[in-house]
Amino acid sequence: MIETVLRAYLPDIESYSLLPIGSGLIHRTWKVEVPGGTAYILQEVNKAVFSDPVVIAENLDKIGRWLAEHASNYLFAAPLRTAEGLVFYRDNGGGYFRMFPFVSGSRTYDVVSSPGQAYEASRQFGLFTRNLRDFDVRELRETLPRFHDLELRYEQFDRAVFAGDSARVRESGELIAFLQGQRGLVDEYVSLKGDPRFLLRVTHHDTKISNVLFDDRDKGLCVIDLDTVMPGYFISDVGDMVRTYVSPASEEEVDLEKVVVRREFYQAIYDGYLGIMGDVLSPAERGRFFYAGLFMVYMQALRFLADHLNGDVYYGARYEGHNYNRAANQVRLLQQLMEFGG
Numbered sequence: 001m002i003e004t005v006l007r008a009y010l011p012d013i014e015s016y017s018l019l020p021i022g023s024g025l026i027h028r029t030w031k032v033e034v035p036g037g038t039a040y041i042l043q044e045v046n047k048a049v050f051s052d053p054v055v056i057a058e059n060l061d062k063i064g065r066w067l068a069e070h071a072s073n074y075l076f077a078a079p080l081r082t083a084e085g086l087v088f089y090r091d092n093g094g095g096y097f098r099m100f101p102f103v104s105g106s107r108t109y110d111v112v113s114s115p116g117q118a119y120e121a122s123r124q125f126g127l128f129t130r131n132l133r134d135f136d137v138r139e140l141r142e143t144l145p146r147f148h149d150l151e152l153r154y155e156q157f158d159r160a161v162f163a164g165d166s167a168r169v170r171e172s173g174e175l176i177a178f179l180q181g182q183r184g185l186v187d188e189y190v191s192l193k194g195d196p197r198f199l200l201r202v203t204h205h206d207t208k209i210s211n212v213l214f215d216d217r218d219k220g221l222c223v224i225d226l227d228t229v230m231p232g233y234f235i236s237d238v239g240d241m242v243r244t245y246v247s248p249a250s251e252e253e254v255d256l257e258k259v260v261v262r263r264e265f266y267q268a269i270y271d272g273y274l275g276i277m278g279d280v281l282s283p284a285e286r287g288r289f290f291y292a293g294l295f296m297v298y299m300q301a302l303r304f305l306a307d308h309l310n311g312d313v314y315y316g317a318r319y320e321g322h323n324y325n326r327a328a329n330q331v332r333l334l335q336q337l338m339e340f341g342g
Contacts, residue, residue, distance in 0.1 A: 239296025
């Protein structure tokens with residue numbers, strides 16, 4: 001099957017090597033090497049998450065064409081086209097595949113290990129949005145509707161508290177009460193959406209460190225994995241960086257004493273992103289930089305706990321109480337951020 005996909009993009013291919021790469025949980029990804037040293041990235045799109053991959057292709061095509069005309073020096077890893085001119089190859093089973101050029105000399109990281117990496121990554125996400133500041137964001141379609149809509153996520157959490165597994169609801173009483181007590185973060189989001197000083201921009205929506213390519217000197221090259229690029233507020237990108245960069249412990253850590261806010265990593269995100277986007281954002285937007293972290297961590301805590309109460313139907317669980325522990329982890333991070341900001 002893979003060879004058929006490869007020949008759709010590289011009809012003259014005679015030999016190749018295929019190596020599974022990446023730690024992503026959504027798509028299957030391989031590095032393809034062909035004689036002569038040329039390499040490519042091949043992905044099978046997860047239709048269970050992205051039900052209409054054509055929307056992704058349309059968004060990236062519009063962005064790629066605009067950048068080629070208005071920011072030609074910007075490194076944009078645009079998807080390749082098949083011999084028939086298609087961005088996706090669809091196999092007989094309905095699977096969608098796509099191919100990208102492999103950026104020579106590039107590397108990725110799964111964990112942020114230094115403030116320098118946090119700084120470079122935040123600059124790259126800022127640069128992506130900055131280069132598209134004059135792009136008409138209304139031309140983009142939502143690949144995941146209401147993905148970072150905090151009002152929706154609270155409603156889903158509220159329904160889970162009301163209709164979820166009664167034993168789990170009782171056992172989660174302390175976490176539920178804490179999250180309900182932070183309902184003001186939702187009110188602030190609703191207010192922000194109605195404020196004309198907050199603009200919808202071309203936003204990545206998945207700013208973990210593994211979505212940045214680095215060179216061999218640990219300098220950022222560009223951002224990748226653009227499936228979630230769609231209209232959004234800057235707080236989504238900044239918030240996700242804060243959520244995933246500032247603590248040395250991931251959302252899987254059960255020893256909550258390890259969940260702390262590293263000031264130097266937060267400062268690196270602040271300096272890197274605003275160093276690029278500071279004059280693009282309005283004063284009102286810049287004033288919500290700290291809120292961005294609270295917004296994203298709170299939303300993820302709501303989603304984890306709602307899934308636990310609903311029986312682990314969205315994220316799944318590797319062990320009993322997995323999503324409860326994830327929610328407790330994010331609540332701890334939220335508390336640490338509140339103390340940090342206070």
